[in-house]
Amino acid sequence: MADTPASHQDFTDADDAGAVQRQVARMVADAMRDAGLTVEIGDYGGFASAEVLGGDGRRVIAVPLYDWDPEDDDARDGCWEYAVRDCDGELLPLPDDDEWWGCPDIWHVAHVGLRLGEGIDGLTEAMSIAGELLGWKPAVAAAGTGRVFPGQSATDYAVDPYPGTRPVGSWVIDQDERCWPVVPDEAMPSGWAVVAAPNSRVCLDTWLTGQGAAPLAGRVPVLSYGSNACPGKVLANMTPLPAVNLACEMEGLASVRCTGGAPVTLASVPKHTETAVVTMATPADLRVLDVVEGRRGGWYTLQTLHTGRVVLENGARVPRPAAYVGARPERHPLLVDGRPVPRTLAAVPSGEGHTGDATVPEPIGDTVPVPEYPSPGECIPAVFVYGTLMPGRTRWHLIADQVTSEPWPARIFGDLRDTGYGYPALTAAADRKAPGVLCSFPPETMTGILTVLDQVEGTAGGLFSRHPRNIGGVLGWVYLADKCAGTGTAIDAW
Numbered sequence: 445m446a447d448t449p450a451s452h453q454d455f456t457d458a459d460d461a462g463a464v465q466r467q468v469a470r471m472v473a474d475a476m477r478d479a480g481l482t483v484e485i486g487d488y489g490g491f492a493s494a495e496v497l498g499g500d501g502r503r504v505i506a507v508p509l510y511d512w513d514p515e516d517d518d519a520r521d522g523c524w525e526y527a528v529r530d531c532d533g534e535l536l537p538l539p540d541d542d543e544w545w546g547c548p549d550i551w552h553v554a555h556v557g558l559r560l561g562e563g564i565d566g567l568t569e570a571m572s573i574a575g576e577l578l579g580w581k582p583a584v585a586a587a588g589t590g591r592v593f594p595g596q597s598a599t600d601y602a603v604d605p606y607p608g609t610r611p612v613g614s615w616v617i618d619q620d621e622r623c624w625p626v627v628p629d630e631a632m633p634s635g636w637a638v639v640a641a642p643n644s645r646v647c648l649d650t651w652l653t654g655q656g657a658a659p660l661a662g663r664v665p666v667l668s669y670g671s672n673a674c675p676g677k678v679l680a681n682m683t684p685l686p687a688v689n690l691a692c693e694m695e696g697l698a699s700v701r702c703t704g705g706a707p708v709t710l711a712s713v714p715k716h717t718e719t720a721v722v723t724m725a726t727p728a729d730l731r732v733l734d735v736v737e738g739r740r741g742g743w744y745t746l747q748t749l750h751t752g753r754v755v756l757e758n759g760a761r762v763p764r765p766a767a768y769v770g771a772r773p774e775r776h777p778l779l780v781d782g783r784p785v786p787r788t789l790a791a792v793p794s795g796e797g798h799t800g801d802a803t804v805p806e807p808i809g810d811t812v813p814v815p816e817y818p819s820p821g822e823c824i825p826a827v828f829v830y831g832t833l834m835p836g837r838t839r840w841h842l843i844a845d846q847v848t849s850e851p852w853p854a855r856i857f858g859d860l861r862d863t864g865y866g867y868p869a870l871t872a873a874a875d876r877k878a879p880g881v882l883c884s885f886p887p888e889t890m891t892g893i894l895t896v897l898d899q900v901e902g903t904a905g906g907l908f909s910r911h912p913r914n915i916g917g918v919l920g921w922v923y924l925a926d927k928c929a930g931t932g933t934a935i936d937a938w
């Protein structure tokens with residue numbers, strides 16, 4: 445939410461001050477919901493209020509523009525009031541007997557008018573005050589109904605019954621075992637933002653670096669379709685923190701029941717769609733998952749998938765995600781009339797026969813030998829080029845012999861500039877797009893190719909940095925400017 449003042453004309457569906465006030469309250473509620481909170485619209489003396497539900501039934505409420513006059517040239521003086529409502533709907537006085545303007549029911553005031561970002565910050569402040577004085581905590585959304593809220597404990601998500609409870613959307617867990625929502629954001633170099641507060645975002649890679657952890661470029665995308673999509677299970681696994689899990693949809697794949705009962709395995713199920721997460725795993729994460737999944741004991745194999753589609757929340761398809769797939773007979777798919785049974789079905793359907801222990805599952809990926817792991821490049825074997833590496837340009841020869849198919853034109857969000865040094869530079873931006881081509885390579889060659897390109901782009905010296913980004917609906921690598929960011933003249937194409 446921008447902190448610059450909006451004008452009365454910005455609210456095109458509002459005809460008067462009351463309509464503007466109600467619309468602003470709805471916008472506040474939407475922003476808080478995006479941060480994973482449970483919010484309802486209420487009434488506060490004839491004004492609309494955005495009311496954040498607490499776990500004990502009490503609500504922290506924001507009342508935008510309580511005394512705002514649209515005819516007043518100085519709209520910034522519009523007052524926002526904040527209060528706390530008890531379970532019975534009555535307003536609670538401040539416990540310390542403090543009061544605003546002789547009114548003990550007002551917990552906080554902000555004179556911010558139409559500066560919505562500052563108004564939302566005021567609501568966050570009121571929530572903090574309620575937490576300190578009343579022990580108030582936001583309500584935890586029921587599994588599958590909402591995102592995590594900023595700072596929510598991962599232990600709020602129960603591991604049992606299997607497969608545990610899951611939040612909606614993408615999320616991270618920090619080193620203090622707290623969850624933070626993650627949302628797609630093209631203005632960030634990583635393409636993702638951690639929502640630190642309802643009105644505060646930070647680039648996911650910056651957040652990871654601040655935690656002393658590897659950025660996305662150093663992580664392998666692993667499809668988590670069972671209990672590993674539960675924040676509580678991430679802790680139970682003793683996964684190194686921070687942990688990164690990006691929401692996705694599986695298409696043509698399903699978590700299916702095993703012949704030996706819980707847990708589940710992964711199988712090809714045409715026309716099936718199911719939500720899951722992609723765990724962006726470091727080598728240390730993978731070593732933990734090997735133990736959890738019994739990889740060395742042959743319970744599950746680690747595969748790079750060539751079946752189905754895995755599409756992230758930002759719309760990017762992961763070309764070759766890794767996944768742990770059942771290998772022992774007890775972890776083979778339970779078949780009913782020859783078809784696997786998705787976990788999402790409430791009950792096992794009746795049929796002529798339940799089989800699976802003697803049936804070898806249809807291959808859905810390439811098995812990675814123990815104790816090896818796929819590299820990030822093997823899972824994302826595509827690079828977006830927009831300058832000297834494009835076909836026919838001066839450095840095309842460095843990759844031309846390795847490209848597996850005709851490069852296809854694509855556009856990526858970003859600010860493209862001519863640096864004046866014989867090459868262009870692209871920085872993250874949400875309001876512009878830059879053209880280029882997406883080149884695909886044999887997965888087994890990607891480590892070498894990326895090593896060469898990292899040298900060409902000067903990543904060690906901080907000239908450019910490499911990121912996995914959404915490129916025309918496909919996850920691919922792109923080099924964004926670091927030291928040279930903003931250098932030169934803005935251009936539409938190189």
